[in-house]
Amino acid sequence: MTTCKASRTIPARMVDSDPADPSASSGSVTNAGLQTILDNLDALVYVADFDTHELLYMNAYGYKNLGSFEHGQTCWEVLQNADGPCSFCTNHLLVDNRGEATGIHVWEFQNKVNKRWYQCRDQAIEWTDGRLVRLEIATDITDRKNMELALKEAHKKAEADSRQDGLTRLNNRRAFFQFGRKYLKQAHRNQTSLAAIMFDLDHFKQINDSYGHEAGDAVLREVGNLLLSRIRESDIAARIGGEEFAVLLPDTSQEQAMELAERLRFLLQELRVRFRQDVLRPTASFGVAMLVPEDERLETLLSRADEAMYLSKTEGRDRVHLFPQF
Ligand SMILES: Nc1nc2c(ncn2[C@@H]2O[C@H](COP(=O)(O)OP(=O)(O)OP(=O)(O)O)[C@@H](O)[C@H]2O)c(=O)[nH]1
Numbered sequence: 477m478t479t480c481k482a483s484r485t486i487p488a489r490m491v492d493s494d495p496a497d498p499s500a501s502s503g504s505v506t507n508a509g510l511q512t513i514l515d516n517l518d519a520l521v522y523v524a525d526f527d528t529h530e531l532l533y534m535n536a537y538g539y540k541n542l543g544s545f546e547h548g549q550t551c552w553e554v555l556q557n558a559d560g561p562c563s564f565c566t567n568h569l570l571v572d573n574r575g576e577a578t579g580i581h582v583w584e585f586q587n588k589v590n591k592r593w594y595q596c597r598d599q600a601i602e603w604t605d606g607r608l609v610r611l612e613i614a615t616d617i618t619d620r621k622n623m624e625l626a627l628k629e630a631h632k633k634a635e636a637d638s639r640q641d642g643l644t645r646l647n648n649r650r651a652f653f654q655f656g657r658k659y660l661k662q663a664h665r666n667q668t669s670l671a672a673i674m675f676d677l678d679h680f681k682q683i684n685d686s687y688g689h690e691a692g693d694a695v696l697r698e699v700g701n702l703l704l705s706r707i708r709e710s711d712i713a714a715r716i717g718g719e720e721f722a723v724l725l726p727d728t729s730q731e732q733a734m735e736l737a738e739r740l741r742f743l744l745q746e747l748r749v750r751f752r753q754d755v756l757r758p759t760a761s762f763g764v765a766m767l768v769p770e771d772e773r774l775e776t777l778l779s780r781a782d783e784a785m786y787l788s789k790t791e792g793r794d795r796v797h798l799f800p801q802f
Pocket residue numbers: 643676677678679680681682684688689690691692693696717718719789793
């Protein structure tokens with residue numbers, strides 16, 4: 477089998493100047509000249525039979541970057557190392573329903589073999605022997621694509637950061653209210669239950685004053701970890717203030733919410749936070765409230781949980797109170 481050379485397939489009528497043609501003057505190019513141009517292009521140029529996909533021409537860029545080809549091989553074998561036509565082949569976009577060429581189709585894709593990204597300009601053209609072929613010019617856009625992907629990632633991270641409390645990795649206040657309002661609407665629409673638990677660390681100022689702000693931060697982090705480990709994926713947990721936390725629990729009964737609040741209180745009471753040579757033992761006061769049909773705003777539900785929490789504070793802290801249902 478012979479390996480195809482790009483020069484063989486360049487149609488002579490495209491390159492030789494016609495002495496009878498007045499427009500063919502100093503701008504005309506010889507076959508060898510056109511060959512040189514094509515083989516020095518910083519882009520892949522190839523031609524494949526429209527129906528059989530047989531690769532008819534590929535310039536030097538293709539040989540260097542994607543490998544040589546032999547007579548009879550298809551574009552999907554040579555360019556994609558595939559064992560059948562590519563699922564993303566654009567041929568159907570290059571002709572109309574009468575089989576007429578529709579113009580240039582521009583698209584981007586990642587080559588399966590060398591993993592590089594290309595911007596491809598595809599069109600159906602008539603080949604030198606009259607048959608319809610696919611002409612593709614593909615430019616390597618990997619650097620631009622990587623930059624775009626990095627930007628997208630950075631944007632995603634910035635968005636996540638803007639919703640997250642940096643210290644505890646819980647939702648921040650803004651995200652809590654954003655998600656919470658959606659949950660409230662859903663609960664009303666579906667007539668399902670929604671419970672709110674709020675808690676505030678007890679005498680937290682004393683921890684800061686006695687052991688320093690860093691010790692206080694360590695406690696907040698541990699409380700965040702504990703909370704994250706105890707809630708369901710559908711629950712929303714947040715640090716909504718300095719040492720104040722809130723959880724929204726969709727599809728949760730009053731009994732289940734009280735059970736969780738009591739469990740959290742107990743686990744917090746058991747928590748030992750080691751900071752340097754000290755062991756800190758935080759506690760918290762809890763308030764629980766249930767959504768009622770009259771609650772149009774999340775703030776109304778939270779203010780009841782807050783009231784119940786305040787009762788826990790005034791009654792001695794380290795306890796759970798339920799805002800009574802009427
Ligand atoms: N380390 C640390 N401390 C914080 C942070 N945010 C708020 N605080 C502190 O939390 C303390 C809250 O004190 P208070 O509002 O008096 O409440 P408390 O001491 O917990 O008392 P009770 O709530 O009545 O039990 C203050 O000392 C704040 O400086 C934070 O991100 N890190």
